[in-house]
Amino acid sequence: MLTGKQKRHLRSLAHHLTPIFQVGKGGTNDHIVRHVVEAIETRELIKVSVLNNCLDDPKEIGQWIAEEAEAELVQVIGKTIVLYKESKDHKTIELPKGKN
DSSP, X not given: OOOHHHHHHHHHXXXXXXXXXXXXXXXXXXXXXXXXXXXXXXXXXXXXXXXXXXXXXXHHHHHHHHHHHTOEEXXXXXXXXXXXXXXXXXXOOOOOOSOO
C-alpha cells in the first residue's frame, strides 16, 4: 500500500511518460494483463490509456488491471491509468519514506 507522499512522487515521475498500452472497445482481458505484468517488471511505472470507444469506466479498468497484475493503482486521471509495481530485477525508482 502506497502512502500519499509516495503516490505524489510516482505521479510526478509518470507525468512525462507516454502510455504504452491502450484499452479499446474490446475492454480488458488476460492478454493485456500478461503484457502489463511483463512491462511493469522492467519499467516499474507505466501508463495505460483507455480509448474513447471503450465503454467501461477507466477507474474500474485501472482497479481490475492493478489487482490482476498485483500492482499499485497510482492514479486514474481522465482516461489515463498510472500503475506501479516494484521490480525484482530492474529496480530504479526509490520511493520516499515516512507518512504523507
